[in-house]
Amino acid sequence: MKENDFEKIIVKYPELIEAELKLLDRQIIIYNRRIDLLFQDKFNRKLLIELKIGPIKDEHIGQILSYEGLILSHDDPTVRVMLIGNRVPPNIQRSLDHHGIAWKEISFSYLRDFIMQKDDKDFLPLFNEYGTHSSNEEIKTRTKTSNQILMNQNTFNKPKPALLILTEKKWINIALEHFKTINRCDFRSNATIGSAISLNIQSVYFKLKDVKGEQGEIRISYKADLIEITTENKKEYRPEGYENLTGKYYYGFHNLRLLKNPCLLSDLKHYKSGQNLRIDLPRACIILDPEIE
Numbered sequence: 249m250k251e252n253d254f255e256k257i258i259v260k261y262p263e264l265i266e267a268e269l270k271l272l273d274r275q276i277i278i279y280n281r282r283i284d285l286l287f288q289d290k291f292n293r294k295l296l297i298e299l300k301i302g303p304i305k306d307e308h309i310g311q312i313l314s315y316e317g318l319i320l321s322h323d324d325p326t327v328r329v330m331l332i333g334n335r336v337p338p339n340i341q342r343s344l345d346h347h348g349i350a351w352k353e354i355s356f357s358y359l360r361d362f363i364m365q366k367d368d369k370d371f372l373p374l375f376n377e378y379g380t381h382s383s384n385e386e387i388k389t390r391t392k393t394s395n396q397i398l399m400n401q402n403t404f405n406k407p408k409p410a411l412l413i414l415t416e417k418k419w420i421n422i423a424l425e426h427f428k429t430i431n432r433c434d435f436r437s438n439a440t441i442g443s444a445i446s447l448n449i450q451s452v453y454f455k456l457k458d459v460k461g462e463q464g465e466i467r468i469s470y471k472a473d474l475i476e477i478t479t480e481n482k483k484e485y486r487p488e489g490y491e492n493l494t495g496k497y498y499y500g501f502h503n504l505r506l507l508k509n510p511c512l513l514s515d516l517k518h519y520k521s522g523q524n525l526r527i528d529l530p531r532a533c534i535i536l537d538p539e540i541e
Contacts (some may be wrong), residue, residue, distance in 0.1 A: 265352060305340070307345070332354060363375065412454075519536055
């Protein structure tokens with residue numbers, strides 16, 4: 249399969265990336281760089297996609313970081329950037345997670361089963377084993393298997409995601425004071441949260457760091473119920489005196505409480521890769537919900 253074929257499939261079926269995407273353009277120049285695909289997501293934010301046929305490699309990380317740097321330098325904090333390949337090796341996953349870059353693995357077999365499920369005769373010939381010479385019965389049988397495979401590979405339905413935030417103790421105290429009068433508090437974040445904004449996240453956990461920006465505690469100390477992650481600064485929910493501090497994202501939460509049974513940071517796992525978090529976690533990220541209290 250050629251990269252152009254991969255691109256055509258994504259254009260026709262953007263749900264392979266995430267739900268409710270609208271194609272704006274393809275192979276366009278943005279910030280003096282050629283971008284494979286440009287979508288608009290359900291929150292009306294632009295999503296820039298860089299497609300790679302085959303495995304994602306080290307040099308691709310530098311390329312996508314360069315894209316993100318250009319976007320941020322042009323003062324457009326709502327734009328999202330995502331790297332997509334047929335395989336994302338575990339070491340590359342860890343590196344992308346470390347840098348806060350969104351990624352998605354769409355394997356050749358996953359793509360084949362998806363196209364067979366759709367019975368799309370325009371793309372079936374791309375998959376030699378199940379091309380135009382396959383009988384209708386073979387395709388139907390294969391499609392039943394594909395349905396189960398697609399369900400098993402749908403990482404956005406399982407396991408359960410949660411938001412992990414690194415913050416100073418003073419912000420926890422500010423939130424606790426805020427909750428005395430308003431039952432919702434919105435904090436800002438400049439982390440590249442990526443797909444989190446479209447996930448069904450119910451909990452947010454807080455790791456404390458000290459004022460100097462050092463690692464601080466290596467335990468997860470506080471938990472709250474997440475209301476939403478948004479790009480809109482809803483000033484009525486911001487702590488008094490901080491309404492005009494802006495960020496890339498804002499996360500609203502309530503029911504903030506101290507955990508009775510805090511867990512170690514290194515016991516938590518990245519939502520996408522399933523790898524354990526490192527103690528030197530650099531920023532907010534999406535984790536498998538440990539569901540602790």
